[in-house]
Amino acid sequence: MKTRPKPWRIQRILKWTGVVAGVLLLGVYWTSAHFHGIWFNRTGTITVLIANGRISLFHSSIATNIKSESGWMIFGAPLVRYAWSFSHTVAPGRMRNIIVPLWAPFLLMSAVTAVLFYLDHCRIPPGHCRHCGYDLTGNVSGRCSECGTVV
Numbered sequence: 003m004k005t006r007p008k009p010w011r012i013q014r015i016l017k018w019t020g021v022v023a024g025v026l027l028l029g030v031y032w033t034s035a036h037f038h039g040i041w042f043n044r045t046g047t048i049t050v051l052i053a054n055g056r057i058s059l060f061h062s063s064i065a066t067n068i069k070s071e072s073g074w075m076i077f078g079a080p081l082v083r084y085a086w087s088f089s090h091t092v093a094p095g096r097m098r099n100i101i102v103p104l105w106a107p108f109l110l111m112s113a114v115t116a117v118l119f120y121l122d123h124c125r126i127p128p129g130h131c132r133h134c135g136y137d138l139t140g141n142v143s144g145r146c147s148e149c150g151t152v153v
């Protein structure tokens with residue numbers, strides 16, 4: 003048994019984390035056109051709105067609306083549509099609004115995940131176990147002697 007650490011294992015975890023995160027993002031993206039979600043902090047200085055395929059962050063330096071608690075509010079949206087564009091506005095009274103369309107993080111995540119998949123695919127040279135990368139030269143059993151995978 004090999005005892006040395008396997009750095010590609012982290013890469014494999016990241017790769018699948020990317021897939022899961024991508025699927026979750028797509029789910030949020032789709033859901034956001036049917037249900038809007040609002041998160042706010044207690045002092046009312048930060049509000050996060052997920053709606054119509056975009057995530058919108060409002061920040062105000064003045065505490066306006068003191069609430070008893072912070073948290074999520076989800077409500078059904080009457081109009082199903084997607085907005086695509088970025089936006090950044092600074093209003094008088096030190097109010098700031100940043101809007102990021104959810105396709106942007108999805109695209110970024112997909113690109114990184116695709117690269118990780120590609121690197122993982124190239125990692126194992128021919129004649130090595132597809133599962134663990136063990137050198138199968140001279141192996142006639144048809145089963146990897148390192149991890150037991152049928153080859």
Ligand SMILES: [Zn+2]
Pocket residue numbers: 131132133134135136146147148149150151
């Ligand atoms: Zn193996």
